[in-house]
Amino acid sequence: MGKKTAPRIASLEDAPADAALIRQVVASAGFECVSFSESRHLLLALRDAGFDLLLLDWQMPDLSGREVLAWVRSHLDRRIPVMFLSCRDAEHDIVSALAAGADDYMVKPIRPAELAARIDCLLRRAYPAQxxxxxxxxxxxxxxxxxxxxxxxxxxxxxxxxxxxxxxxxxxxxxxxxxxxxxxxxxxxxxxxxxxxxxxxxxxxxxxxxxxxxxxxxxxxxxxxxxxxxxxxxxxxxxxxx
CATH class of the missing domain: 1.10.10.10 (Winged helix-like DNA-binding domain superfamily/Winged helix DNA-binding domain)
Structure with a gap:
């Protein structure tokens, strides 16, 4: 059997410090992370390349994370797990995101160990055969x-x-x-x-x-x-x- 490749994770985050922290957490967990600071750039990449999991911020300068989620659920394999990392902590926001098709939701500030554990859980749930x-x-x-x-x-x-x-x-x-x-x-x-x-x-x-x-x-x-x-x-x- 050939070499096993690490899962690829896309991170949508426009705050440089948060984007760097997410990349560090994902890399430390043994996964590959590609950062996007604009929603449109992520959508263009999703048309051309495969990702195993998406991490989305809600508030973005162009399309919101909710709008990106809607596009993903309409155009991509619905098994791809999507997790929100957001400052929006109101219960109705969290419920709304989950009802729209998100698989998980973490309120910022990011807690590295918890984020790594949640990513691992989502990947194991989405791809049990792997x-x-x-x-x-x-x-x-x-x-x-x-x-x-x-x-x-x-x-x-x-x-x-x-x-x-x-x-x-x-x-x-x-x-x-x-x-x-x-x-x-x-x-x-x-x-x-x-x-x-x-x-x-x-x-x-x-x-x-x-x-x-x-x-x-x-x-x-x-x-x-x-x-x-x-x-x-x-x-x-x-x-x-x-």
């Missing part, structure tokens, strides 16, 4: 036995090379989200690959072909230009129309 690299994985017609490194489709075994298996598991565990080329490189190969190399594209093509990732099986694997790939589970209407 808690153990050997945990079985089932999605649609597909079943992965990660301990024995076998995959079946409707009970029929499919032969994959070790790298193809690692790539397939990575894509299936991130179903609905963009998996960047850098993430694929680190997780499957554990080393840098030249941007000119066709290695990733070749392996993706083989995985798509061998697993039959098409509407008939309820899955679609599509490239995201210059960024990576996204595996999507099709709605019943799309599958029926195939």
């Amino acid at each position: 808690a153990s690299p050997h945990a079985p994985l089932r999605l649609g017609d597909y079943a992965f036995d990660c301990a024995l490194r076998r995959v079946t489709c409707n009970g029929q075994p499919i032969g994959l090379t070790p790298k193809e298996f690692d790539l397939a598991v990575l894509l299936f565990r991130h179903e609905g989200r963009i998996v960047t080329r850098d993430h694929i490189t680190a997780a499957v190969w554990g080393r840098e690959i030249s941007p000119m190399s066709r290695t990733i594209d070749t392996h993706v093509s083989r995985v798509r072909s061998k697993l039959g990732l098409q509407a008939g099986h309820g899955m679609r694997l599509t490239p995201v230009y210059t960024h990576g790939y996204r595996l999507e589970r099709l709605a019943h209407t799309e599958r029926a129309a195939a």
Whole structure:
């Protein structure tokens, strides 16, 4: 199995001191943190790259954290956990954010140990399959036995090379989200690959072909230009129309 990559966390915070503290807490917990001081910059990044968790301030100079949350819940995988870090401590604000789709809410000032614990809890809750690299994985017609490194489709075994298996598991565990080329490189190969190399594209093509990732099986694997790939589970209407 390739090198395991750290979860990527996006932080929306316009106060430099708070942004620096959040980065320090996240990094100390073993996660990768990318800071954004404007909501529009975060939204642009979310269109192109995958994050495992979002930390949002409520009061921002452009779009509010509530508006960002509404966009995230309408356009991204709803399993992505979102946590508010805000000075707004009124009960109706907290209830409103949770009712709108936030998974957690912490009132500032930030308490580092508590923030790290809450982040860890949200990640474990949102991605239970990633808690153990050997945990079985089932999605649609597909079943992965990660301990024995076998995959079946409707009970029929499919032969994959070790790298193809690692790539397939990575894509299936991130179903609905963009998996960047850098993430694929680190997780499957554990080393840098030249941007000119066709290695990733070749392996993706083989995985798509061998697993039959098409509407008939309820899955679609599509490239995201210059960024990576996204595996999507099709709605019943799309599958029926195939």
